[in-house]
Amino acid sequence: MAATRKRVLVTGGAGFLGSHLCERLIGAGHDVLCVDNYFTGNKDNVAALMANPHFELMRHDVCFPLYVEVDEIYNLACPASPIHYQHDPVQTTKTSVSGAINMLGLAKRLRAKIFQSSTSEVYGDPSVHPQTEAYRGNVNPIGPRACYDEGKRCAETLFFDYHRQHKLRIRVARIFNTFGPRMHPNDGRVVSNFIVQALKGESITIYGDGHQTRAFCYVDDLIEGFVRLMAADDDVTGPINLGNPVETTVAELAHKIIELTGSRSKIERRPLPVDDPVQRCPDISKAKSVLGWEPKVPLEAGLKQTISYFDKLLGENR
Ligand code: NAD
């Protein structure tokens, strides 16, 4: 065994981000244990890894305790798209909160380093732009997004309490909108929706006036940020924003995707969902200075990769 080989647990490893992380860790020569209950993830996402003797897949719900032996834990288990996390909101809060308690308990027993995939949603509908880690957020605690936003906020609280109380080595990343191959085609997120609609020649559904902004990070860039944060000195606990600071309106995104796919799709306006943030963009000064990290893949290049993934996927299902 290589001296640097670690045993790494990835919860939610069969999901979009998790599967890319598993690939990256296997590529770096680690042993990876991927744990998932397949609520939104699936085995196809990690099919290419299944033959690798250093990769192991386990069906398990993080709401229940887990007894395994690992050196590092990446806790990603949680549905991430509004459609999925609002499908069973009680389960979403349980996954974030009980899941965090169980994984922190595991880390405490093993004295393992643990990473939390938190989210820009902890800032809610922000009144400060761009958002720095010091901003405390503007979250509606009783709205339809609260199961996710408040669940993730509570998970952050737990991570910092375990750090202060039990001296656990923690890493908390606040992830902003990320896209790329293996996004779920029906998860309702804007990039996957627009690409699938464009490829099928269906109407592109812009919610509201399309002036709301997001900042879209390509998955490979984000995973690089995860790995750097995990490898950072132990005093680097986060929270640390990881995202692409190039702000794009939803309408601009729609036009860019129509252009790149050569689609004849028309725009269709739909009502803006409740509590939909108007503007979101990360301030990544901290990630730049502490991790030497910033995204490298331009939106257009990332979209091309993602379009070709969905084109193939839709072709297989035709
Ligand atoms: P995803 O839905 O593709 O992946 C989540 C994975 O967790 C899925 O494989 C799902 O089956 C699994 N899961 C859900 N509940 C579980 C449970 N109780 N036990 C075990 N497994 C469970 O979403 P993603 O985009 O890959 O997100 C991964 C993580 O990153 C999530 O924690 C999400 O909150 C966070 N995040 C993602 C984004 C983004 O833009 N993709 C932005 C902010 C935060």
Ligand code: UDP
């Ligand atoms: N959105 C849209 N059309 C869609 C899906 C989403 O206009 O078909 C909008 C949505 O209202 C939001 C933005 O795109 O303003 C990003 O939505 P997503 O669900 O991808 O992420 P989040 O709101 O969680 O950042």
